[in-house]
Amino acid sequence: MTVIAIYNRKGGVAKTTTAINLAAALANNQKRVLLIDNAPQANATAGVGVNPSAQPGIAAWLTDSIPVEKVLIHDVYQNLDLIPSDYSKNDHSPFLDRFRLSNHISSLATRYDFIIIDNDPTLDLLTENALYAADTVLIPLRIDKFALDGYRELRRHLREFEKETHSHLEILGILLTQYESRTRVMKGMRKELQTTLGNLVFQTTIRKNIQLVEAPFLGRPIYDYAPRAKGAIDYEALAQEVLERTKKQAVS
Numbered sequence: 001m002t003v004i005a006i007y008n009r010k011g012g013v014a015k016t017t018t019a020i021n022l023a024a025a026l027a028n029n030q031k032r033v034l035l036i037d038n039a040p041q042a043n044a045t046a047g048v049g050v051n052p053s054a055q056p057g058i059a060a061w062l063t064d065s066i067p068v069e070k071v072l073i074h075d076v077y078q079n080l081d082l083i084p085s086d087y088s089k090n091d092h093s094p095f096l097d098r099f100r101l102s103n104h105i106s107s108l109a110t111r112y113d114f115i116i117i118d119n120d121p122t123l124d125l126l127t128e129n130a131l132y133a134a135d136t137v138l139i140p141l142r143i144d145k146f147a148l149d150g151y152r153e154l155r156r157h158l159r160e161f162e163k164e165t166h167s168h169l170e171i172l173g174i175l176l177t178q179y180e181s182r183t184r185v186m187k188g189m190r191k192e193l194q195t196t197l198g199n200l201v202f203q204t205t206i207r208k209n210i211q212l213v214e215a216p217f218l219g220r221p222i223y224d225y226a227p228r229a230k231g232a233i234d235y236e237a238l239a240q241e242v243l244e245r246t247k248k249q250a251v252s
């Protein structure tokens, strides 16, 4: 089992879009996948067609010791289960420590090949739970003038977290999202990022694609809505890279 936290301290960089559609793309590749919505806004939950206020979810699981079977929603998509977010109903964070999600997840190791955790931009106790539980972190990045600065600041914060918790965070890769290949500054910035950060940047970039915006309105991953759209093709390419990178990590 590989646990991937999707994280960036910025909002609007396609964390949730990536969590949903990477999870679905891995599921398309016959992997058993669990998507955990660890964000109070519950966008990933709604994005796969589940009403966040209708049932217990991650907060109930972590803080009230409700058995995982009561919060797991099976087959929101083929091979893909969901633990929805129910943080919005009340604030459970005072009852959490940093290690709770990691402890809870370990009981799921035999059931899933991948666990994908969507997060909010804030580096609070909820996100720290995800980072501590994760084997590796995928960082979606939207290209703008300050993308590299933002990345460096994020790395600093992650290093501080590693020190404090005596943990090691592997970076799975940086994913350029909402990419417009015809925009010259974007092309230039992509080159600069690839030169500076090398293999850390995924070969795959996620192109700007309106179907990726539309699919969550129907509560579906892109593959159920527009399987031939650029967004579907790009997240499939990302899944192949993720499979390749996690295979390497597993043997090293």
Ligand SMILES: Nc1ncnc2c1ncn2[C@@H]1O[C@H](COP(=O)(O)OP(=O)(O)O)[C@@H](O)[C@H]1O
Pocket (backbone or CB within 6 Å): 010, 011, 012, 013, 014, 015, 016, 017, 018, 043, 177, 178, 179, 206, 207, 208, 209, 210, 212, 213, 214, 231
């Ligand atoms: N490749 C893309 N092309 C166009 N719009 C996108 C793409 N990826 C994400 N978006 C849109 O950008 C907005 C922010 O994405 P979201 O996944 O919610 O980011 P985050 O979770 O990081 O806040 C959403 O409206 C989403 O539909």
Ligand SMILES: [Mg+2]
Pocket (backbone or CB within 6 Å): 015, 016, 017, 039, 043, 119, 120
């Ligand atoms: Mg989000």
